[in-house]
Amino acid sequence: MASTSRTRTGRGRGRGSGSSSLPPPPSTLPLIIEEFFIVVYEDPLVKKELPKKFADYLDGQEPAKVYLRAADCGPRLWTVEVLFDGQGRMYLDKGWEKFAIAHGVDFGWFVHFKYEGDDVLTVKVFDGTMCRRYYYSDDEDSDDESDDDVKPCIHPL
Numbered sequence: 828m829a830s831t832s833r834t835r836t837g838r839g840r841g842r843g844s845g846s847s848s849l850p851p852p853p854s855t856l857p858l859i860i861e862e863f864f865i866v867v868y869e870d871p872l873v874k875k876e877l878p879k880k881f882a883d884y885l886d887g888q889e890p891a892k893v894y895l896r897a898a899d900c901g902p903r904l905w906t907v908e909v910l911f912d913g914q915g916r917m918y919l920d921k922g923w924e925k926f927a928i929a930h931g932v933d934f935g936w937f938v939h940f941k942y943e944g945d946d947v948l949t950v951k952v953f954d955g956t957m958c959r960r961y962y963y964s965d966d967e968d969s970d971d972e973s974d975d976d977v978k979p980c981i982h983p984l
Contacts (some may be wrong), residue, residue, distance in 0.1 A: 860880050860976040861942050861943065862942070864939050864940065865877065865878070866935070866937055867933065867935065867938065868935045869960065871936070872923075873933040874919060874923060875919045876916055876918050877940075879917075882911070889911050890910070893948050894906055894907070895926050895947075896950065897930060897949075897950055897951075897962050898949050898950060898951045899962050899963060900962040905922060907920070907923050908922055917976070924949070930950075931952075932952060933954070933955065936952060936953060936954055936955060937952075938951075938953075941953040
């Protein structure tokens with residue numbers, strides 16, 4: 828009987844040659860900060876600091892304002908001024924109070940943000956039970972700059 832040598836080639840997921848389908852290591856991936864949250868530990872109506880990584884992500888594009896849109900509260904955009912302190916920190920300032928009042932934001936709540944681009948942040952609010960609050964609005968007016976009244980979104984129980 829003659830001896831034959833057999834070489835295995837390309838069957839299954841072996842360690843053969845060819846391109847790898849593994850993603851690049853995390854250090855080589857671009858930093859994309861699309862979603863983050865804050866926990867309301869202090870007065871819910873005062874300016875709120877956003878995560879430093881998000882401020883770093885916006886480096887060079889520091890907007891004077893952002894527009895908050897409650898995820899389930901129609902097309903209304905809430906204009907909120909942004910404050911940068913020169914130390915790399917970013918805050919939601921004037922306008923945050925109106926948004927917080929309209930959405931009933933309170934101590935111990937989580938506020939989730941998703942950056943949509945064009946300075947728009949979609950917001951989801953989670954109450955002290957760690958459950959998401961759903962809102963709806965019967966307000967057709969999406970331009971909040973034309974009136975100073977807080978028109979709350981209503982949380983159906």
